[in-house]
Amino acid sequence: MEMTAKESLERLFGGKGVAILGASAKKGKPGNSIIENIRDAGFIGSVYPISITSDSILGFQCCKSLEEISDRIDLVVMVLPADDCVEAAKAIARRKDEKGDISAVVVVSAGFSELGTEEGRSREKALLEALVSRGIRVVGPNCLGVIDTYSGINTNFDIGAYRKGGLSILTQSGAFAVSFLKWAQPGNLVGLNKFVSLGNMSDVNVIDLLRYLADDERTQVIALYLEGTKEGRALIEAAAEVSRKKPVVALKAGKTRIGSIAAASHTGSIAGSFEMYQGVFRQAGVVLASSVIEFYHTAAAFEKMPLPRGNAICVLTVLGGPGTLCVDELISSGAVELARLSEETKSRLRKILIPAANIGKPEGFIDTTPSFSEEQHRDVLKIVLQDPGVSGVIYLTTPPAFMDEEALADNIIAAYKSFPREERKPLLSVIGFGYSVPRLRNRMEEAGMPTIEYPDIAAKVMINMVRYSQYKSRFE
Amino acid sequence: MEMTAKESLERLFGGKGVAILGASAKKGKPGNSIIENIRDAGFIGSVYPISITSDSILGFQCCKSLEEISDRIDLVVMVLPADDCVEAAKAIARRKDEKGDISAVVVVSAGFSELGTEEGRSREKALLEALVSRGIRVVGPNCLGVIDTYSGINTNFDIGAYRKGGLSILTQSGAFAVSFLKWAQPGNLVGLNKFVSLGNMSDVNVIDLLRYLADDERTQVIALYLEGTKEGRALIEAAAEVSRKKPVVALKAGKTRIGSIAAASHTGSIAGSFEMYQGVFRQAGVVLASSVIEFYHTAAAFEKMPLPRGNAICVLTVLGGPGTLCVDELISSGAVELARLSEETKSRLRKILIPAANIGKPEGFIDTTPSFSEEQHRDVLKIVLQDPGVSGVIYLTTPPAFMDEEALADNIIAAYKSFPREERKPLLSVIGFGYSVPRLRNRMEEAGMPTIEYPDIAAKVMINMVRYSQYKSRFE
Numbered sequence: 001m002e003m004t005a006k007e008s009l010e011r012l013f014g015g016k017g018v019a020i021l022g023a024s025a026k027k028g029k030p031g032n033s034i035i036e037n038i039r040d041a042g043f044i045g046s047v048y049p050i051s052i053t054s055d056s057i058l059g060f061q062c063c064k065s066l067e068e069i070s071d072r073i074d075l076v077v078m079v080l081p082a083d084d085c086v087e088a089a090k091a092i093a094r095r096k097d098e099k100g101d102i103s104a105v106v107v108v109s110a111g112f113s114e115l116g117t118e119e120g121r122s123r124e125k126a127l128l129e130a131l132v133s134r135g136i137r138v139v140g141p142n143c144l145g146v147i148d149t150y151s152g153i154n155t156n157f158d159i160g161a162y163r164k165g166g167l168s169i170l171t172q173s174g175a176f177a178v179s180f181l182k183w184a185q186p187g188n189l190v191g192l193n194k195f196v197s198l199g200n201m202s203d204v205n206v207i208d209l210l211r212y213l214a215d216d217e218r219t220q221v222i223a224l225y226l227e228g229t230k231e232g233r234a235l236i237e238a239a240a241e242v243s244r245k246k247p248v249v250a251l252k253a254g255k256t257r258i259g260s261i262a263a264a265s266h267t268g269s270i271a272g273s274f275e276m277y278q279g280v281f282r283q284a285g286v287v288l289a290s291s292v293i294e295f296y297h298t299a300a301a302f303e304k305m306p307l308p309r310g311n312a313i314c315v316l317t318v319l320g321g322p323g324t325l326c327v328d329e330l331i332s333s334g335a336v337e338l339a340r341l342s343e344e345t346k347s348r349l350r351k352i353l354i355p356a357a358n359i360g361k362p363e364g365f366i367d368t369t370p371s372f373s374e375e376q377h378r379d380v381l382k383i384v385l386q387d388p389g390v391s392g393v394i395y396l397t398t399p400p401a402f403m404d405e406e407a408l409a410d411n412i413i414a415a416y417k418s419f420p421r422e423e424r425k426p427l428l429s430v431i432g433f434g435y436s437v438p439r440l441r442n443r444m445e446e447a448g449m450p451t452i453e454y455p456d457i458a459a460k461v462m463i464n465m466v467r468y469s470q471y472k473s474r475f476e
Numbered sequence: 477m478e479m480t481a482k483e484s485l486e487r488l489f490g491g492k493g494v495a496i497l498g499a500s501a502k503k504g505k506p507g508n509s510i511i512e513n514i515r516d517a518g519f520i521g522s523v524y525p526i527s528i529t530s531d532s533i534l535g536f537q538c539c540k541s542l543e544e545i546s547d548r549i550d551l552v553v554m555v556l557p558a559d560d561c562v563e564a565a566k567a568i569a570r571r572k573d574e575k576g577d578i579s580a581v582v583v584v585s586a587g588f589s590e591l592g593t594e595e596g597r598s599r600e601k602a603l604l605e606a607l608v609s610r611g612i613r614v615v616g617p618n619c620l621g622v623i624d625t626y627s628g629i630n631t632n633f634d635i636g637a638y639r640k641g642g643l644s645i646l647t648q649s650g651a652f653a654v655s656f657l658k659w660a661q662p663g664n665l666v667g668l669n670k671f672v673s674l675g676n677m678s679d680v681n682v683i684d685l686l687r688y689l690a691d692d693e694r695t696q697v698i699a700l701y702l703e704g705t706k707e708g709r710a711l712i713e714a715a716a717e718v719s720r721k722k723p724v725v726a727l728k729a730g731k732t733r734i735g736s737i738a739a740a741s742h743t744g745s746i747a748g749s750f751e752m753y754q755g756v757f758r759q760a761g762v763v764l765a766s767s768v769i770e771f772y773h774t775a776a777a778f779e780k781m782p783l784p785r786g787n788a789i790c791v792l793t794v795l796g797g798p799g800t801l802c803v804d805e806l807i808s809s810g811a812v813e814l815a816r817l818s819e820e821t822k823s824r825l826r827k828i829l830i831p832a833a834n835i836g837k838p839e840g841f842i843d844t845t846p847s848f849s850e851e852q853h854r855d856v857l858k859i860v861l862q863d864p865g866v867s868g869v870i871y872l873t874t875p876p877a878f879m880d881e882e883a884l885a886d887n888i889i890a891a892y893k894s895f896p897r898e899e900r901k902p903l904l905s906v907i908g909f910g911y912s913v914p915r916l917r918n919r920m921e922e923a924g925m926p927t928i929e930y931p932d933i934a935a936k937v938m939i940n941m942v943r944y945s946q947y948k949s950r951f952e
Contacts, residue, residue: 175794175846179798182874182913183908183910183929185912186911254800258803259803261838262791262834263796263797274808292801292931293933315738319649319651320649320738321703322652322655324703324735328731328735331734355591365737398655432652432658435662453659454767456768
């Protein structure tokens with residue numbers, strides 16, 4: 001049976017059966033955590049821990065070897081000592097020759113070309129030869145493998161069950177992507193679809209997966225952490241194609257020569273400044289973030305919010321100073337304008353707000369002052385979102401001592417969801433108090449409303465959304 | 477009795493007695509919250525709520541008017557409707573004429589020149605004339621007033637009891653500074669000394685307070701949020717003098733013309749780009765932050781850590797990718813170098829770390845890989861801090877699933893505190909998992925070890941510390 005590239009990558013996310021080489025009964029060992037995570041995520045296929053010492057692990061019956069398994073295996077996860085990996089690969093190849101079932105192998109084990117030694121390189125070469133010659137796709141080695149929150153596959157021993165969503169992550173640093181997901185978890189800031197830690201990229205590479213995720217319906221946005229690649233030009237071409245369909249948000253490490261040595265990616269990396277990268281990526285429609293926090297929040301916003309249909313942004317704030325910082329950042333980008341509010345909008349706002357409120361100085365800026373009720377929050381937000389001259393809103397708010405966090409959240413959510421889905425505009429809420437108002441933040445994030453702690457970062461995220469929307473519209 | 481400028485500003489932080497005009501028995505009202513906050517902070521002087529309707533508020537006996545109070549009053553807080561403020565100011569002036577005691581007034585009330593109306597301006601003028609003519613200093617109007625965590629004064633109705641420390645905040649936006657303090661609270665990220673929300677700056681201005689805080693022993697770092705001032709040149713001169721003694725970390729809002737309209741500070745603001753400001757401020761030794769998060773963490777780091785005595789930084793990481801991002805940011809600044817580790821340091825590290833660890837590629841970068849124990853964390857950190865070629869360390873770590881958060885924290889703290897105080901170097905810890913490891917983070921912050929969620933922000937903070945240290949050393 002010959003498979004298309006898409007079909008074999010599909011199997012990477014578990015297929016009907018997954019075998020774990022290096023399964024362990026000992027809690028805390030990677031070969032145990034992976035099985036625990038697969039169990040907790042409710043993997044839809046069969047799970048076969050391979051162990052010569054245990055009869056069952058975490059409720060799954062063990063097999064002594066791959067040959068023992070009579071049912072179909074699509075994916076094998078390798079969590080073995082480096083020395084045992086080549087033999088294991090040969091056993092996988094033999095089974096493939098006999099039964100034809102295994103499509104993909106995730107090699108979590110380290111001790112390959114990343115060591116920079118001849119031994120490591122030749123071990124990786126032998127591993128690859130055994131598998132790729134049979135048409136088996138290999139992720140890694142030296143990686144955290146894959147997660148698919150919908151199929152329930154999870155070869156990552158650091159991340160357990162995770163909130164489902166539309167974000168897919170491709171990463172050349174497993175640790176970086178794990179940090180992203182852990183960082184987001186207490187605030188429910190992102191919902192995950194697929195995760196691939198690429199490791200040494202011996203076979204499956206970032207281009208393969210970008211193209212795969214472009215056609216993956218559940219993926220709404222791709223977050224890409226990039227260190228280096230030998231195929232810079234091909235990568236940019238692929239990214240440009242993918243960006244016509246959905247946003248690719250990228251972070252590039254190893255931009256400086258010295259940084260690229262730290263990334264051990266100096267052989268293949270495109271050298272250059274952030275500005276150089278930004279030029280190349282922007283032309284390809286890729287959103288290149290200038291900081292880690294901008295990367296995180298831009299990916300999160302694309303996952304939750306619709307694209308703006310213009311570049312006219314309204315800054316609606318309860319707080320003077322933070323509102324000003326937001327305006328500064330928006331304006332200095334040159335990419336967006338403050339929205340021209342209609343006379344009707346202004347007069348409706350004047351009826352609700354106190355005389356000390358600032359409506360439209362400058363144009364598109366509204367400072368309500370903090371003194372109004374939850375319901376007024378809702379009404380003001382609705383009026384602003386309704387204005388046809390507004391393409392998106394940054395809303396800076398804070399619950400005063402006398403206001404209930406959840407009541408405030410519910411009113412913001414009600415205002416937003418009062419519009420039918422196709423009429424919704426991007427709304428980014430700046431919650432400067434951050435984790436000191438966890439109930440406000442969680443309530444909003446659970447309802448799909450992105451929250452950001454910093455007004456200038458919210459501005460950068462909105463700018464990224466506007467720029468991407470402009471790129472995409474050129475192909476519609 | 478004639479007082480020096482310093483003495484009268486001293487009284488601003490409560491002195492021996494504070495009277496509250498506009499005291500309220502109703503929970504949630506600003507005139508009630510202020511009394512609650514003063515009580516909770518344990519104000520060292522006497523508290524006199526002025527009320528014609530209540531006999532006592534929150535345990536403090538009320539007086540019907542200022543005249544009734546026979547003991548000394550140093551500070552009066554005004555939380556009245558705008559219309560009543562001028563009469564109240566005249567009553568304060570009368571008492572000053574008779575008893576000579578009141579030195580300072582904090583006018584929390586809004587409804588003055590910030591309205592942009594003739595009525596507002598003339599009200600502010602009348603208020604000021606009554607008080608300043610008697611040598612009484614006025615903070616505000618339209619402000620959140622003052623906090624001193626040591627004297628226990630607190631006229632800010634949004635911030636209750638707060639962790640004591642060495643950070644003092646001067647702000648032209650009360651809401652911005654409140655956001656900073658609230659943001660920092662769940663992680664214990666800063667310890668506060670004094671807080672002044674300047675409001676309309678009708679009398680006491682940012683220059684007065686910068687000079688005051690320069691000589692205030694408990695203030696280790698001044699965080700300054702600036703919108704606009706008519707005295708730009710004088711401000712820079714004052715800041716340059718203060719910076720010879722202690723760091724001033726600044727954030728400038730209203731940098732764009734449109735942003736300055738939002739700040740309603742366009743009359744007096746120095747117009748110009750971030751780069752223009754940065755040049756002027758840097759020459760004065762002021763650390764101008766380029767983002768809100770950089771501002772927060774730079775202020776927090778100066779509060780807790782000693783200055784670096786050189787520009788040779790070591791990046792010690794458990795995580796490859798985030799370590800690379802940190803190196804990129806450090807190097808591209810041009811202000812710091814990666815440290816040259818001694819041969820002794822390298823050979824000691826090789827004995828502890830696994831062969832796959834990266835020691836010194838590039839020079840000054842150590843990637844330990846995640847596989848080692850809490851005690852190894854401690855030993856490695858000690859060895860690196862001991863190297864005389866290292867001026868400061870950025871330490872990127874994460875607790876793997878098998879490691880206890882607090883045990884990890886305790887080992888990091890033990891390594892740092894094994895050095896006598898005068899030999900300590902700045903150590904910034906990047907905890908990328910953020911609030912998903914609250915026990916690690918809190919334990920470290922309580923011990924005075926700054927934690928930062930983002931590797932690139934940690935780099936920016938270290939760069940700021942190096943630059944400031946270089947400025948300061950020119951005057952030693």
